[in-house]
Amino acid sequence: MIFDLIVNEEPIHTEAPADISLLHFLRDHLKLTGTKEGCNVGECGACSVLLDGKLVNSCLILAAQANGRRVVTIEGIHAEDGGPNDLQQAFIEYGAVQCGFCIPGMVLAGEALLNSNINPTRAEIREAIAGNLCRCTGYQQIVDAIQATALKRQEKGRRD
Ligand code: FES
Ligand code: FES
Structure with a gap:
């Protein structure tokens, strides 16, 4: 099957099996291995990407469903100089x-939230990352990082 879609602002035209998941299309065909494969059944969020700006589990979606649409992976999130953006920092x-x-x-879940809600409460941040499992941090620092970025973006918005 021929795929035509936009990934990280780049037009992609390529051939891949019609039944390939978006996760495997990104990792195996486009070599965008920043998108992680965890459970492969929609439970961990490691495979999260943005599809037309909405957070989705790429393991649960066929690449065919993303045809003609815009996908953003973690490789598409960076500062203008290519380094970490404010949220990653x-x-x-x-x-x-x-x-x-x-x-x-987690970063894509944070971006999806901040794109739709620039002033989220801690409860809203927790809800936004509820589908993303972290076995290491206990979530507190992740919520802190997203909240701090929200405040910085609000300040920047007031200055601009
Ligand atoms: S790999 Fe776990 S939700 Fe997709
Ligand atoms: S699983 Fe979240 S930092 Fe290790």
């Missing part, structure tokens, strides 16, 4: 990264 500063396996999905 906050994860580092708040000690929200330990083994790192959950982090691509």
